[in-house]
Amino acid sequence: QKEVEQDPGPLSVPEGAIVSLNCTYSNSAFQYFMWYRQYSRKGPELLMYTYSSGNKEDGRFTAQVDKSSKYISLFIRDSQPSDSATYLCAMGYTGNQFYFGTGTSLTVIP
Amino acid sequence: GAVVSQHPSWVICKSGTSVKIECRSLDFQATTMFWYRQFPKQSLMLMATSNEGSKATYEQGVEKDKFLINHASLTLSTLTVTSAHPEDSSFYICSARDQGTGGNQPQHFGDGTRLSIL
Numbered sequence: 673q674k675e676v677e678q679d680p681g682p683l684s685v686p687e688g689a690i691v692s693l694n695c696t697y698s699n700s701a702f703q704y705f706m707w708y709r710q711y712s713r714k715g716p717e718l719l720m721y722t723y724s725s726g727n728k729e730d731g732r733f734t735a736q737v738d739k740s741s742k743y744i745s746l747f748i749r750d751s752q753p754s755d756s757a758t759y760l761c762a763m764g765y766t767g768n769q770f771y772f773g774t775g776t777s778l779t780v781i782p
Numbered sequence: 783g784a785v786v787s788q789h790p791s792w793v794i795c796k797s798g799t800s801v802k803i804e805c806r807s808l809d810f811q812a813t814t815m816f817w818y819r820q821f822p823k824q825s826l827m828l829m830a831t832s833n834e835g836s837k838a839t840y841e842q843g844v845e846k847d848k849f850l851i852n853h854a855s856l857t858l859s860t861l862t863v864t865s866a867h868p869e870d871s872s873f874y875i876c877s878a879r880d881q882g883t884g885g886n887q888p889q890h891f892g893d894g895t896r897l898s899i900l
Contacts, residue, residue: 706888715788715875715891716826723886760825762889768814768879770889774825 675699678761678773687782691748695761695773698742702763702771705737707746710758710775719759720746751780783809786878788892796900797868803861803895805876811856812878816889817849820873832859866899873897 678695685691693707704723708716720735722728728735734747744763748755761773785808793801805815813834818826830851831839838851848870850862859878863870873896877889 704886704888708891713873713894713896715786715877715893718784718888718890721888764886766886768816768831770816772826777823 675771676761676763676773679776680774682777682779684779684781685751687751687753687780689751689780691746691751691755691778691780693746693748693759693761693776693778695744695763696742697744697763697771699765699771700739700742701765703765704763705735705744706762707733707735707744708760708762709755710760712757716760753780753782756780784880784890785809786876786890786892788876788895790895791893792896792898794898794900795866798865799899801863801866801897803863803874803876803897805859805861805878805892807857807878807880807890810878810880812859813856813881815853815859815876815878817851817859817861818875818877820875820894822873826875829861834859863897866897868899871897871899 676697707720710716725737725739732749736745756779758775758777760775764770787806789804815832817829829844832851832853834853840846853859875894877891879887
C-alpha cells in the first residue's frame, strides 16, 4: 500500500465551479500537510501548508485535514482557467522525508 | 520569500557529455536540499537528499557515481549527470527547506531543468 493515495484524474470542470481535490494516507505519524500546484514544465509551487486538523483558508483555496480519517482535501472556489494545472498533495513528519501523491490533473474550461 | 532558483532550465547535449545543474536558495539558508526526477505525467521521484558539508543520501536504485551531488554551501547544491545517455533525458527538479525558521518547514521547489540527451 502506498503511503499517499491521490486520484490522478484528469478532472475537468467549467469556469466558476468549486473543485475538490483529495488525498488519503496510511501513516498516522504524518504531522504536516501540503498542497502544491505544478504547471506544465515548471516546478511545484507551494499553495497551502498546515499541521493540524481542520480548515485553513487562503483566498479561493481551502485546505482541510481530517487526521482521524487520514484524509486531506483542497477546495478551489470560483475556479479559473489559470487554475488548470496538476495538484500534488504532500505530507511528512519530523525529519526530512516527505511523501508525495501522484498528482491530480485539473482543467478549468472557460 | 523562500525562492529556489534552478539553472539551467533546459539543456540539450550529446550522449557521453556530463551536465551540471545548479540549485540555489535565494533568500534563505538550506542545510538540506532534495533532487527529484519527473517523467511526463508522472509524480516526483526522489533521487537523493543533499546535506550541506556531507555526503548525499541516495534513494535505492539511483547510481551515486552517475548522479554526483555536491552541497558545498548553505545556499547551493549541484547535481552532475556524468556521461549522460538518452535514457537520462528527463525533468530534474530540486527543492530546499528553510531550516532557519525552525520547525517542520515545507519544501520549496525550483523551476526544474529539462535535460535532453541526443
